[in-house]
Amino acid sequence: MSQATIRGALTVGMGVVACAIGAVCLSAGGLLHEPEEVVEVGWCGVVSTPVAQEAELPELASEEMARYAAGEALFRGNCAQCHAVLDRVVGPALAGVTKRRPEKWITQWVKNSAKVVASGDSYAVKLYADYDQQQMPSFDMSDQEIKDILVYIEVEQGTGAVARN
Numbered sequence: 207m208s209q210a211t212i213r214g215a216l217t218v219g220m221g222v223v224a225c226a227i228g229a230v231c232l233s234a235g236g237l238l239h240e241p242e243e244v245v246e247v248g249w250c251g252v253v254s255t256p257v258a259q260e261a262e263l264p265e266l267a268s269e270e271m272a273r274y275a276a277g278e279a280l281f282r283g284n285c286a287q288c289h290a291v292l293d294r295v296v297g298p299a300l301a302g303v304t305k306r307r308p309e310k311w312i313t314q315w316v317k318n319s320a321k322v323v324a325s326g327d328s329y330a331v332k333l334y335a336d337y338d339q340q341q342m343p344s345f346d347m348s349d350q351e352i353k354d355i356l357v358y359i360e361v362e363q364g365t366g367a368v369a370r371n
């Protein structure tokens with residue numbers, strides 16, 4: 207092999223290594239966020255450094271925590287006398303409710319369960335019968351407040367985005 211061939215092979219080899227590093231950085235950093243700092247990696251193009259991404263995570267988590275805290279307060283103040291997340295009390299355990307029913311249904315139910323039963327909704331009619339026709343009170347809550355309660359339930363049952371402390 208001539209000098210030129212060896213040098214050529216080395217250059218290609220370095221390029222492959224640089225690409226591998228670039229790919230690792232890309233996958234570690236995630237591709238969703240706008241990078242704050244960029245480094246050039248050979249001819250593989252521009253990749254973001256993983257360090258630049260970390261700043262975004264606490265922001266998301268604190269948003270989720272705020273909703274959890276709001277949901278917990280609403281739940282304790284309005285629901286806890288009849289519901290627990292994991293145990294049946296007066297009403298059913300609410301763990302898994304977002305899998306059993308669509309959010310829209312839950313929202314309508316919390317606002318006015320009697321109306322959902324009266325509409326003939328078969329799930330509601332059966333539930334109402336199963337709980338000895340005990341009517342749940344209506345709550346004058348916003349969709350957002352009900353969503354916050356659902357965030358609280360999901361975290362408590364262990365499937366929320368933020369693990370419980």
Ligand code: HEC
Pocket residue numbers: 280281284285286287288289296297298299300303306307312315316319333334335337338339340341342343345355
């Ligand atoms: C006075 C007791 C009482 C209170 C307070 C109450 N519930 Fe209920 N809830 C029930 C009963 C009883 C049922 C079962 C259905 C029925 O009998 O109407 C039920 C059913 C439900 C269901 C359907 C559960 C399933 O497994 O499908 C959801 C969701 C629900 N309640 C959410 C709430 C939320 C959220 C609050 C607070 C904002 C709340 N409930 C407050 C008594 C109550």
